[in-house]
Amino acid sequence: MLNHTFKPQQWLLRQGKATSIILGLLLMLGFTGIAVAESVSVAARLETAPSNLTDGQHVYGSAPEANQVGETYMVFEAEGNRVVGGFYMPSSSFDCFHGRLDENRLALNIQDSYSNEVYPFNLAVSRETLVADGQSAANANIPGFQPLESLSAMDEQVLDTCRGLLSQEI
Numbered sequence: 001m002l003n004h005t006f007k008p009q010q011w012l013l014r015q016g017k018a019t020s021i022i023l024g025l026l027l028m029l030g031f032t033g034i035a036v037a038e039s040v041s042v043a044a045r046l047e048t049a050p051s052n053l054t055d056g057q058h059v060y061g062s063a064p065e066a067n068q069v070g071e072t073y074m075v076f077e078a079e080g081n082r083v084v085g086g087f088y089m090p091s092s093s094f095d096c097f098h099g100r101l102d103e104n105r106l107a108l109n110i111q112d113s114y115s116n117e118v119y120p121f122n123l124a125v126s127r128e129t130l131v132a133d134g135q136s137a138a139n140a141n142i143p144g145f146q147p148l149e150s151l152s153a154m155d156e157q158v159l160d161t162c163r164g165l166l167s168q169e170i
Contacts, residue, residue: 053078053081053083053101054078055078055079055080056077057076057159058075058078059073059074059147059148059150059151059155060073060074060075060142060145060146060147060148061074061145062144062145064148066152066154067152067154069091070089071090072087072088073087073089073090073154073155074087074142074145075088075155075158076097077159082098082099082101083099083100083101084096084098084162084163085097085098085159086161093114094161094162095110095113096110096158096162096165096166097109097110097111097162097166104126105123105125106122106123106125106142107120107122108120108121108122109121111166124143125141125142
């Protein structure tokens with residue numbers, strides 16, 4: 001029997017950037033089966049969940065504060081069930097994505113910023129209806145990420161760039 005130790009850092013260095021981002025997201029989510037490339041299943045409140053996110057700009061982070069080195073951020077704009085945005089880490093490059101919000105997942109196409117290859121990626125979501133002042137709004141709960149209050153200058157730059165790059169895709 002071989003005694004082989006798996007070292008994720010060495011493996012990531014040998015793999016392409018898109019694979020690294022996808023694996024990084026999976027590692028961040030703890031290999032709990034929350035996010036997989038083929039299909040995603042979440043026990044969500046689908047009976048009462050609205051069909052769309054609130055239209056507009058959203059930012060989520062693996063940390064509760066913006067611009068934390070080593071943390072991953074997801075910024076996107078939603079219109080109906082369509083989304084466009086990007087994943088990034090501060091002081092690093094970013095990858096753009098476009099896709100749609102299905103019942104319990106974001107079905108994304110991530111464009112690698114170096115090779116321009118596009119990779120499908122499904123990210124689990126559950127949606128909650130928030131009620132404030134008699135108005136209801138949809139809020140996506142993305143495991144491993146938490147919503148941030150507002151977009152930072154970096155978030156706006158990534159979103160603007162991705163919107164421009166993917167304008168023909170959306």
